[in-house]
Amino acid sequence: MVPRIIFGRGSFNQLGDILAPKRLSINAPFIYLVDDVFKSNAFITSRIALSYDDKIIYVSSEEEPKTSQVDNLVEEIILMTKERPSGIIGIGGGTMLDLAKAVAIMLTNEGEAKDYQGWDLVKNPAIYHVGIPTISGTGAEVSRTTVLTGPDKKLGINSDYTPFDQVVLDPELTKNVPKDQWFYTGMDCYIHCIESLNGTYLNAFSQSYGEMALELCKEVFLGEKLSIKESQDKLMMASWHGGMSIVYSQVGVAHAMSYGLSYLLGTKHGIGNCIVFDHLEEFYPEGVALFKAMKEKHDIQLPKGICANLSDQELDVMISISLSLEPLWENALGKNWKKVMTPKKLKELYKKM
Amino acid sequence: MVPRIIFGRGSFNQLGDILAPKRLSINAPFIYLVDDVFKSNAFITSRIALSYDDKIIYVSSEEEPKTSQVDNLVEEIILMTKERPSGIIGIGGGTMLDLAKAVAIMLTNEGEAKDYQGWDLVKNPAIYHVGIPTISGTGAEVSRTTVLTGPDKKLGINSDYTPFDQVVLDPELTKNVPKDQWFYTGMDCYIHCIESLNGTYLNAFSQSYGEMALELCKEVFLGEKLSIKESQDKLMMASWHGGMSIVYSQVGVAHAMSYGLSYLLGTKHGIGNCIVFDHLEEFYPEGVALFKAMKEKHDIQLPKGICANLSDQELDVMISISLSLEPLWENALGKNWKKVMTPKKLKELYKKM
Numbered sequence: 001m002v003p004r005i006i007f008g009r010g011s012f013n014q015l016g017d018i019l020a021p022k023r024l025s026i027n028a029p030f031i032y033l034v035d036d037v038f039k040s041n042a043f044i045t046s047r048i049a050l051s052y053d054d055k056i057i058y059v060s061s062e063e064e065p066k067t068s069q070v071d072n073l074v075e076e077i078i079l080m081t082k083e084r085p086s087g088i089i090g091i092g093g094g095t096m097l098d099l100a101k102a103v104a105i106m107l108t109n110e111g112e113a114k115d116y117q118g119w120d121l122v123k124n125p126a127i128y129h130v131g132i133p134t135i136s137g138t139g140a141e142v143s144r145t146t147v148l149t150g151p152d153k154k155l156g157i158n159s160d161y162t163p164f165d166q167v168v169l170d171p172e173l174t175k176n177v178p179k180d181q182w183f184y185t186g187m188d189c190y191i192h193c194i195e196s197l198n199g200t201y202l203n204a205f206s207q208s209y210g211e212m213a214l215e216l217c218k219e220v221f222l223g224e225k226l227s228i229k230e231s232q233d234k235l236m237m238a239s240w241h242g243g244m245s246i247v248y249s250q251v252g253v254a255h256a257m258s259y260g261l262s263y264l265l266g267t268k269h270g271i272g273n274c275i276v277f278d279h280l281e282e283f284y285p286e287g288v289a290l291f292k293a294m295k296e297k298h299d300i301q302l303p304k305g306i307c308a309n310l311s312d313q314e315l316d317v318m319i320s321i322s323l324s325l326e327p328l329w330e331n332a333l334g335k336n337w338k339k340v341m342t343p344k345k346l347k348e349l350y351k352k353m
Numbered sequence: 354m355v356p357r358i359i360f361g362r363g364s365f366n367q368l369g370d371i372l373a374p375k376r377l378s379i380n381a382p383f384i385y386l387v388d389d390v391f392k393s394n395a396f397i398t399s400r401i402a403l404s405y406d407d408k409i410i411y412v413s414s415e416e417e418p419k420t421s422q423v424d425n426l427v428e429e430i431i432l433m434t435k436e437r438p439s440g441i442i443g444i445g446g447g448t449m450l451d452l453a454k455a456v457a458i459m460l461t462n463e464g465e466a467k468d469y470q471g472w473d474l475v476k477n478p479a480i481y482h483v484g485i486p487t488i489s490g491t492g493a494e495v496s497r498t499t500v501l502t503g504p505d506k507k508l509g510i511n512s513d514y515t516p517f518d519q520v521v522l523d524p525e526l527t528k529n530v531p532k533d534q535w536f537y538t539g540m541d542c543y544i545h546c547i548e549s550l551n552g553t554y555l556n557a558f559s560q561s562y563g564e565m566a567l568e569l570c571k572e573v574f575l576g577e578k579l580s581i582k583e584s585q586d587k588l589m590m591a592s593w594h595g596g597m598s599i600v601y602s603q604v605g606v607a608h609a610m611s612y613g614l615s616y617l618l619g620t621k622h623g624i625g626n627c628i629v630f631d632h633l634e635e636f637y638p639e640g641v642a643l644f645k646a647m648k649e650k651h652d653i654q655l656p657k658g659i660c661a662n663l664s665d666q667e668l669d670v671m672i673s674i675s676l677s678l679e680p681l682w683e684n685a686l687g688k689n690w691k692k693v694m695t696p697k698k699l700k701e702l703y704k705k706m
Contacts, residue, residue, distance in 0.1 A: 001354065001355060001356050001357060001358060002354060002356070003354050003355070003356040003516075004354060004513070005354060005558075005601075006601075007556060007557070007558035007601060008556055008558075160357070163356075169558070171557070203360060203361055203586070204360070204524070204583070204586035204587055204589070204590050205358075205360035205361075205522070205590060208565055208569060208587070208590045208591075208594060209565075211565070211568075212561055212562075212564070212565040212594075215564075216561060230557070233556070233557035234557055234561070236557070237557050237558060237561045238561075241561065241565075248358075248359075248360060
């Protein structure tokens with residue numbers, strides 16, 4: 001859980017005040033990992049006050065984050081700093097937030113990022129790290145994981161040291177998100193809720209967060225009454241609550257399958273979830289019906305046939321990646337999930353996409 | 354914000370595993386502050402594993418917690434321990450949780466607890482402290498305050514060091530709460546929601562938490578469908594979310610007035626809020642109507658005429674305590690609250706109670 005949060009339009013302006021007391025020395029800089037779409041965007045960059053050796057590293061989020069990318073960033077930061085940094089600040093979407101969390105961990109833990117993919121493998125506390133989302137829906141701002149594609153698997157570094165020490169939720173930062181991206185990433189949150197609320201791991205904690213986030217998603221994507229600002233505010237809170245809902249629960253079929261797509265085809269997480277979820281009536285009938293209504297209302301065209309030309313071998317890789325995510329399948333389908341979701345059944349599903 | 358939470362029936366059994374890695378040395382014990390109603394209650398006490406110099410201190414919650422009580426507990430703990438304790442664990446209702454937070458702070462900060470009543474006056478981080486509620490509704494498990502009656506005022510120690518490091522939410526621990534107490538304390542949460550949702554400080558963060566808690570309260574206190582266990586689970590989550598709603602917002606008229614009652618008459622917080630709220634139709638018309646419906650459904654008789662025999666001097670003390678809580682009034686009535694809530698008006702309100 002994130003111990004410190006500020007929320008509010010314009011709260012990004014408080015970043016300097018938040019960081020000042022956390023500076024360890026003039027040789028221990030703050031390193032900002034910023035999505036490179038903001039490179040010449042004064043709205044964001046003019047408000048990042050660099051002192052002493054502080055640096056902004058612009059990072060592309062064109063691709064899903066990789067363990068090798070984390071290792072490269074860590075090496076770059078070690079080479080450019082005189083002392084261990086005072087903190088890492090991630091500014092961007094899920095990719096940037098996950099990279100910031102992973103880099104903060106790998107600055108104090110030996111070896112390579114791939115060694116820590118899994119649950120509770122991190123030995124030393126991460127350095128101070130701050131997350132500032134500029135798009136709403138991923139839940140990366142609140143989660144205790146940092147999803148990474150490694151050489152062998154797509155799996156997060158799940159640990160008590162992963163969550164941010166501070167999160168700044170400023171809905172104004174999301175104002176320039178392109179419409180498609182807004183929809184796909186918002187649906188990431190919506191799908192979290194559906195998977196959590198329909199999962200066998202559900203308890204009253206996850207249920208109350210999931211229901212709250214779901215209501216907010218409905219207001220944002222199907223309602224008629226919200227102003228643009230209200231809609232931005234509410235989607236940012238939906239993302240937060242949707243993330244909280246799965247901290248103590250799990251996601252399900254859509255995430256398990258979309259990880260396979262992402263591993264093999266590099267499909268980005270948000271759109272990948274949408275492509276998969278669109279075909280999951282069998283598992284989430286009401287959730288998928290509502291999803292189709294949202295898709296229609298916002299005139300979203302999803303790519304089709306992305307698996308049509310895959311070889312059997314490629315499909316098998318995807319299936320094996322997907323089926324390895326056992327907690328997701330168990331949450332979705334119960335303890336006997338292997339009887340329901342056979343490799344054959346999964347292949348049929350993928351072939352529809 | 355609380356960085357670590359576990360939720361679930363029976364999760365209290367995990368306390369030993371949670372505390373073990375936090376033990377600083379064999380001379381640095383864990384000190385448990387436990388409500389003395391649990392003194393011979395094996396359901397609770399048999400599951401507290403005492404090692405080395407660990408101690409249980411039983412504390413009465415008959416009265417609202419006092420700054421002098423905090424100072425006495427701190428002195429008692431310093432005298433009984435060889436080294437600064439590894440942690441303080443509060444087990445009980447709001448009183449016990451607030452005492453645990455305050456004691457954890459005062460073990461590392463000089464002077465007396467009364468010196469820290471206010472906002473952000475605490476200089477040093479508190480020692481590790483854990484909160485385990487045994488009744489739902491106060492929000493003390495999540496708040497960044499610890500409400501204390503001092504020699505001059507009833508006001509909390511509000512600071513970034515106040516929130517618990519760990520909270521254990523085990524709804525099973527609430528199973529033996531007497532019905533009246535269940536209602537009064539549950540209404541503390543309900544009233545938090547109404548005050549937060551109708552306040553001028555409201556933002557999307559507080560609104561989403563407040564609405565979620567309000568829905569859960571309605572289900573628990575007016576619904577027909579919940580099993581006893583579901584009702585316990587949901588009320589515990591309502592308390593959590595209600596507390597979250599006011600972390601970045603504020604309470605309002607009912608709390609401002611009930612602090613006055615509590616200061617002068619020692620009225621406990623839960624019942625005090627109910628007595629006051631019952632007369633606040635003018636400020637919270639829908640909220641009070643629903644409150645009256647809940648009161649009737651559960652056949653709750655509130656005390657009447659508790660202010661009938663007070664002298665003018667006594668009333669003036671109460672009014673002055675109440676009006677000193679400026680942020681609460683401003684949240685409830687806006688920046689010009691002093692024009693609405695004059696001492697005369699407040700006296701009329703108190704006299705009805």
